[in-house]
Amino acid sequence: MLDLLLTQVRLQNETRLMDIGVRQGKIEYLAPSGSEFVPEAQLIELAAGGMLLPGFVEPHIHLEKSYLLSRMTQEAASLSEAIRMTADMKHDFTPADMKSRSLAVIREAIRSGATHMRCHVEVDPILGLTAFEAVLELKEKVKHALDIQIVVFPQEGIFKSPGTAELMDEAMRSGGDVVGGITYQDDNLEAHLQYVFELAEKYGKPIDFHADFSDNPEQLAINKIADRTIAAGMQGLVSAGHVTSLGSLERRQAEVVADLIKEADLHIMTLPATDLFIGGRGDQEKQRRGLTPVGMLLEKGVNVVVGVNNIRNPFTPFGKADPLEIAWLLAVTAYMGGEGDARQLIKMLTVGAARALGIKSYGLQLGSEADMVLFAEPSERDILLGKPEHRTVWKRGVKVAETRVTSSLQGFLQA
Ligand SMILES: [Zn+2]
Incomplete structure (x- = not known):
């Protein structure tokens, strides 16, 4: 069983939405979202099309x-x-x-x-x-x-x-x-x-x-x-x-x-x-x-x-x-x-x-350490231009930081 499964993430150089699974700190599962066989996981998080980058x-x-x-x-x-x-x-x-x-x-x-x-x-x-x-x-x-x-x-x-x-x-x-x-x-x-x-x-x-x-x-x-x-x-x-x-x-x-x-x-x-x-x-x-x-x-x-x-x-x-x-x-x-x-x-x-820095076992591929940061934005350009505060960070598959920001607009400005 996986420790963590992130579903519907966008990865660099990949047009399809993907699911990514982590066990004992390493990436152990990587497949297009909606695959027939999806392994069980202790924890499932929905990324909803947000981009996942290596840390x-x-x-x-x-x-x-x-x-x-x-x-x-x-x-x-x-x-x-x-x-x-x-x-x-x-x-x-x-x-x-x-x-x-x-x-x-x-x-x-x-x-x-x-x-x-x-x-x-x-x-x-x-x-x-x-x-x-x-x-x-x-x-x-x-x-x-x-x-x-x-x-x-x-x-x-x-x-x-x-x-x-x-x-x-x-x-x-x-x-x-x-x-x-x-x-x-x-x-x-x-x-x-x-x-x-x-x-x-x-x-x-x-x-x-x-x-x-x-x-x-x-x-x-x-x-x-x-x-x-x-x-x-x-x-x-x-x-x-x-x-x-x-x-x-x-x-x-x-x-x-x-x-x-x-x-x-x-x-x-x-x-x-x-x-x-x-x-x-x-x-x-x-x-x-x-x-x-x-x-x-x-x-x-x-x-x-x-x-x-x-x-x-x-x-x-x-x-x-x-x-x-x-x-x-x-x-x-x-x-x-x-x-x-x-x-x-x-x-x-x-x-x-x-x-x-000579870091080994880096990147979002099978076998690598699950060091990752998830954004709500769908592309590198959106991430770079928006510098969004909204981020979730995992180190070796363990969530170490999560930032959410709320704001409100008044009157007719509300969506
Ligand atoms: Zn310096």
Whole structure:
């Protein structure tokens, strides 16, 4: 007997309405609705033609430095100012404070339909391992609803902040999932990259960089990351967030870089809320958008995914942990307004991000883990444009969130 049967769901790439059944956390039944033989189930839910997607995968987010607006006396006017302001506030972070703000983000992500998340946790002489330990504790606590990967992230630089290298090693030894790096904080880029790749090799883990967050087309660490990835045989195991300087490069040169990114099978994580807010500020006219060239990278076959990154802090005084909201923002700012674009964006939030994070057993097919989010809307485009609150979320077949909204209209406006 099935634990759960969802009837009349719409799936991606399938025109018929389908029934989908779950047993012991896995998808065990999948057939067109109205089939002659339908297995019995403990629980049956009617989807009534709403679209069922695999759970969203949030590929790049910061937990412990979220929700800082009330502590700020002014907005940051540049990336360096955002880094400095946040570093100042970090001195007052306590484990309880970091946990409560992180949990607020996690709750919102789960409600939004995220079933997997990769977060960058800061490890440096200011915080030591306190942020890492706080998130490690939360990772265990919420694992019934959300799988979290922790990137050990040297926001203040590895060599610029002495002691960071040792702390990173200790964090990787203590349960870090991914080695982090940041290409624009240390003076010696080669030494930085070498340390990151060596640490990844030591622990047999993937790498995730904050890279080339600039309008300066000459800031192109991504080439060096690609070369080292190929040399280390780590194709498919290295990601890079931002990569905005590529958007300022002349098209033909940018295509050469994109070919190299493709060859190294780097996953590019565009972070539009932060990139749009910080980028292009120095331009007095012809102001650039500050995004990585998403369309061109996709044309080249690069796995481009989109992340929330920061929530309400100096880097991004906006935002919520809803993958759909950030995909909508990318749609508007990367000229992705068509029906095919909507399907592409939803793919970026799901299978694309799952591939970037190396998640196994993902997707709505037989044998996969039943991580799912159900909408009332019938298509990807309707979901993307409406960003509806109405969602139901299952993690390994267990319902973990359900959001319903009511509203009323007065008088003749009533339907
Ligand atoms: Zn980030």
